[in-house]
Structures are given as C-alpha cells and as structure tokens.
Amino acid sequence: MKITITGTGYVGLVTGVCLSDVGHQITCYDIDQEKIDLLNSGKSPIYEPGLDELIQKNIAIGRLLFTADVKEAYSDADSIFIAVGTPPNDDGSANLSYIESAAIDIAKYITKDCIVVTKSTVPVGTNEHIGRIIQEQLPADLKVKIVSNPEFLREGSAIHDTFNGDRIVIGSDDQEAGKTIEEIYAPFKLPVVRTDLRSAEMIKYASNSFLALKISFINEIANLCEKVGGNIEQVATGVGLDKRIGNKFLQAGIGFGGSCFPKDINALNHLANEYDYDFKILKSVIDVNRLQKERLFHKAKETLGSLSGKKVTILGLTFKPNTDDIRDAASLKMIQDLLLEDAVVTVYDPVGMPKVEKLYGDKIQYGSSAEKALENSEVAFILTEWDEIKNLSLETFKNYMKKPILFDGRNCFKLEDAENHGLQYYSIGRRPIV
Ligand SMILES: NC(=O)c1ccc[n+]([C@@H]2O[C@H](COP(=O)([O-])OP(=O)(O)OC[C@H]3O[C@@H](n4cnc5c(N)ncnc54)[C@H](O)[C@@H]3O)[C@@H](O)[C@H]2O)c1
Numbered sequence: 001m002k003i004t005i006t007g008t009g010y011v012g013l014v015t016g017v018c019l020s021d022v023g024h025q026i027t028c029y030d031i032d033q034e035k036i037d038l039l040n041s042g043k044s045p046i047y048e049p050g051l052d053e054l055i056q057k058n059i060a061i062g063r064l065l066f067t068a069d070v071k072e073a074y075s076d077a078d079s080i081f082i083a084v085g086t087p088p089n090d091d092g093s094a095n096l097s098y099i100e101s102a103a104i105d106i107a108k109y110i111t112k113d114c115i116v117v118t119k120s121t122v123p124v125g126t127n128e129h130i131g132r133i134i135q136e137q138l139p140a141d142l143k144v145k146i147v148s149n150p151e152f153l154r155e156g157s158a159i160h161d162t163f164n165g166d167r168i169v170i171g172s173d174d175q176e177a178g179k180t181i182e183e184i185y186a187p188f189k190l191p192v193v194r195t196d197l198r199s200a201e202m203i204k205y206a207s208n209s210f211l212a213l214k215i216s217f218i219n220e221i222a223n224l225c226e227k228v229g230g231n232i233e234q235v236a237t238g239v240g241l242d243k244r245i246g247n248k249f250l251q252a253g254i255g256f257g258g259s260c261f262p263k264d265i266n267a268l269n270h271l272a273n274e275y276d277y278d279f280k281i282l283k284s285v286i287d288v289n290r291l292q293k294e295r296l297f298h299k300a301k302e303t304l305g306s307l308s309g310k311k312v313t314i315l316g317l318t319f320k321p322n323t324d325d326i327r328d329a330a331s332l333k334m335i336q337d338l339l340l341e342d343a344v345v346t347v348y349d350p351v352g353m354p355k356v357e358k359l360y361g362d363k364i365q366y367g368s369s370a371e372k373a374l375e376n377s378e379v380a381f382i383l384t385e386w387d388e389i390k391n392l393s394l395e396t397f398k399n400y401m402k403k404p405i406l407f408d409g410r411n412c413f414k415l416e417d418a419e420n421h422g423l424q425y426y427s428i429g430r431r432p433i434v
C-alpha cells in the first residue's frame with residue numbers, strides 16, 4: 001500500500017516518519033525543493049529531538065522516501081495525508097489556499113481510487129469543501145473518499161506524542177474509508193475515536209481552545225494571587241489534584257504562544273462569528289492572553305520607571321522549550337515593546353536566535369551564552385523555561401548583571417533561593433522579592 005504525506009512541516013514529517021517506522025511504505029511530498037534536498041541528506045528542517053535519527057534509519061531501510069515531484073508523489077497512491085499549513089488570515093480566519101491547491105494537485109495526479117485524509121487543522125466543513133474541489137477536477141473513472149484525521153502532537157515532544165497519543169480521531173462519512181485509515185494506525189495501538197467528518201474537525205478546535213482556556217484561567221488566578229496573596233504553584237497543585245480538573249496545563253506564565261493555540265482559537269472565534277454565535281469565553285481567552293504577554297513589561301516599567309537607554313536581557317525566545325519555533329512567542333511582543341521604549345536589548349536562546357535575528361537584525365544584540373547576554377545588564381526577563389536557563393545558578397545573575405533585577409515569566413526559580421541570593425525577583429502569581 002502506497003501512503004503519501006503532503007507537506008513536510010512538523011505534522012507531515014513526524015507523521016510520515018513514525019508511520020514508516022512502524023512498517024509502512026511512505027512517500028513524503030513537499031513543494032519546497034530545499035526542504036526535500038535536506039531531508040534526502042538525512043537532516044530534518046525542523047528542530048525536534050530524535051527526529052534526524054528516525055529519518056536516517058527509515059531512509060536506509062528503504063521505507064521512507066522524500067520527493068518534490070508531484071507525479072511521483074501521487075501516482076499509485078492508495079491514501080494521501082494532507083498536512084500543509086493553515087495559517088491565519090488577517091481577519092483571524094484560517095487560510096485554506098495551501099489545502100485547496102493540494103486538493104487540485106491530488107485530483108490532477110492520482111492514478112487510482114484513493115482516500116484523502118486531512119491532518120491539517122481546518123474549520124468545520126472544510127473536508128467537504130476539499131471533497132468538492134477534488135470531485136470537480138477528477139477524471140470520471142476515479143473515486144476519492146475523504147477522511148478527517150486531526151493531529152494532536154506538541155512541538156518538542158512530537159515523536160513521543162505520535163507513538164503515545166491519548167487518541168486517534170478518525171472522522172468520515174464513509175465507514176469503509178475510516179476503517180482503512182484505522183488499520184494504517186493499528187501498529188500504534190492507541191485508542192481510536194470514530195466520528196463523522198464535522199465532529200472530527202470540531203474535536204481539534206475544541207481541544208486546543210479548552211487547553212488555552214485552562215492556561216488563561218490559571219493565569220488570571222495567578223494575577224489575582226499577586227493582589228490578594230497566595231502562591232500560584234501551591235494553588236495549581238491543590239486544584240490540579242482534583243481528577244475532574246487534572247494537573248496539566250495549569251502552569252501560570254507569560255501567556256501561550258506557538259503556531260497553534262493563537263491561530264486556532266482565532267479561527268474558531270471567526271467561525272462562530274460567521275454563524276452568528278457570540279463565543280464569549282473564547283473571546284476572553286484571547287483577551288487574557290494578550291494582556292498576559294504584556295504583564296511583565298508593565299511591571300518592569302512600574303518598578304524601574306523608564307527603560308530608555310537601559311541594557312535589558314531576554315533569556316528564552318522560543319514559544320516553549322525544545323523547539324526553534326518563535327511563532328507568536330511572548331519574546332516577540334516583549335522585544336517590540338522594549339524597542340519602542342528605546343531600551344538596549346540583548347537576547348539569548350539555546351536554539352531560537354537565528355529566527356529572531358532574521359526579524360530584528362542589528363536592532364538588538366545576541367549573546368553567545370546566557371552569561372554573555374547578562375553582562376552589565378540592568379534588568380533580565382526569562383520568557384522560555386529551557387533547562388539550560390532553569391539550571392542557571394542565581395549567582396550568575398548577581399555576578400554578571402549590573403543590578404540583579406529579574407522578571408521571571410516562567411517561575412523558574414524558588415522564591416527562597418532568590419531571597420537568599422539577594423536578587424530583586426518578580427515572577428508570576430507569587431509574592432515579589434524586593
Ligand atoms: N505544528 C504543530 O505542532 C501542529 C500540531 C497539530 C496540528 N497542526 C496543524 O497541521 C497543519 C500543518 O502544520 P505544520 O506546522 O506542520 O505546517 P508548516 O507550515 O510548518 O509546514 C507545511 C508544509 O507544507 C508544504 N506545502 C504547502 N503547500 C503544499 C502543497 N500544495 N503540496 C505539498 N506541500 C505543500 C510547505 O512547503 C511546508 O513545508 C496546520 O494546519 C497546523 O495547524 C500543527
């Protein structure tokens with residue numbers, strides 16, 4: 001059975017590699033020739049622990065093939081998994097142009113009946129739309145069935161999540177097509193949820209929105225703790241032990257970012273508006289997150305007065321650890337606000353600096369290490385909880401900074417430690433050490 005994966009971003013690449021690792025013959029197709037060349041040399045274009053090794057292993061045993069040739073990708077394919085991007089349009093809706101152009105190519109180049117599976121995150125109704133596009137262009141003697149199979153992996157633990165996911169969602173209005181896709185996933189031995197097309201699409205948006213809601217909720221409790229007293233970590237532990245609530249996604253911080261939560265929540269809100277539904281909770285989640293990203297900046301201004309001309313260090317640029325992804329990261333808003341204040345900004349991140357450099361060039365400085373970035377700085381912000389940053393000794397801040405004033409957006413250090421080291425330390429949802 002020939003399985004083709006369209007798009008070699010996080011989702012397409014990790015899905016293709018993991019499916020080949022459990023024994024399937026996989027062809028990964030991308031329109032980006034540079035990515036394909038890199039992949040054929042055994043290197044992943046994305047930073048994901050463990051991925052290079054799996055790519056090399058499965059190329060070597062001949063189960064994994066990468067191509068930028070559309071004919072090679074689609075001819076003889078039995079099933080095609082679409083995993084192209086669905087980035088946000090200016091109005092918050094999902095941009096479906098990549099999906100639509102993939103659908104047109106599929107209709108043009110398939111040579112036998114096949115199942116088209118959408119892994120990309122798409123608004124409710126899109127799979128039917130894809131089906132119609134394909135149908136319109138398809139030669140009369142061929143048949144295509146449509147399946148929705150949303151993806152739940154997280155960047156940074158994508159391989160682990162694929163092999164150990166909580167569920168595989170397979171939505172189809174055609175039982176047989178759904179069953180074939182279920183069989184492809186059988187080696188993973190994971191729980192399968194079979195639904196109709198529209199429910200599968202909604203499961204993806206509802207899941208991301210609910211996780212984002214948990215984060216915005218705990219961030220608001222943290223903000224209130226700062227006013228009324230209480231320690232958000234103790235509160236989150238106490239709340240999370242209730243099994244009905246669960247302890248995951250209750251880590252208060254500088255707000256959520258990444259390529260998914262902000263985009264998907266906005267897309268769901270847009271969909272609700274289109275159907276004349278006022279999704280009040282979702283709008284609040286978006287609003288709370290926007291304010292949370294600005295919170296430490298305002299606190300620093302309140303504490304220091306003006307930041308103009310002051311050397312400010314940012315440690316951690318990616319939207320979370322173990323990825324080089326900076327999309328919608330809290331660091332981007334912070335850099336922008338600091339530059340508007342005429343602060344002198346120096347940044348450090350274990351892997352995220354090249355992408356930030358592409359955006360900001362010589363408007364900011366780049367430390368070759370956390371210590372170098374902290375040298376002579378008057379304020380430091382921690383925005384990503386990389387192990388390397390969490391493991392810094394608090395002595396480092398004292399030794400390298402001009403004044404050790406630390407704003408920790410990820411609660412990386414214990415309050416007692418900051419107190420013992422004589423740091424001025426502000427974190428999220430905990431009393432300040434002044
Ligand atoms: N990144 C994640 O962690 C994650 C997790 C779950 C779901 N998703 C969803 O999965 C989808 C893909 O996300 P991503 O981060 O992997 O995307 P991405 O934007 O990083 O990669 C998409 C790839 O598709 C290629 N492409 C575009 N049009 C194409 C076409 N017509 N034919 C072949 N290739 C084409 C691009 O060149 C690119 O390499 C999105 O809808 C996203 O919301 C992402």
Ligand SMILES: O=c1ccn([C@@H]2O[C@H](COP(=O)(O)OP(=O)(O)O[C@H]3O[C@H](CO)[C@@H](O)[C@H](O)[C@H]3O)[C@@H](O)[C@H]2O)c(=O)[nH]1
Pocket residue numbers: 121151152153154155156208211215248249250251252253254255256257258259260261264319320
């Ligand atoms: O308790 C928490 C957990 C997460 N975050 C932040 O939330 C964002 C997203 O984190 P995470 O969910 O781990 O990363 P993603 O890789 O964006 O994964 C999410 O988005 C993917 C794309 O849709 C889904 O597949 C995943 O299931 C979903 O977790 C990051 O900025 C985190 O710092 C918090 O602030 N507090």
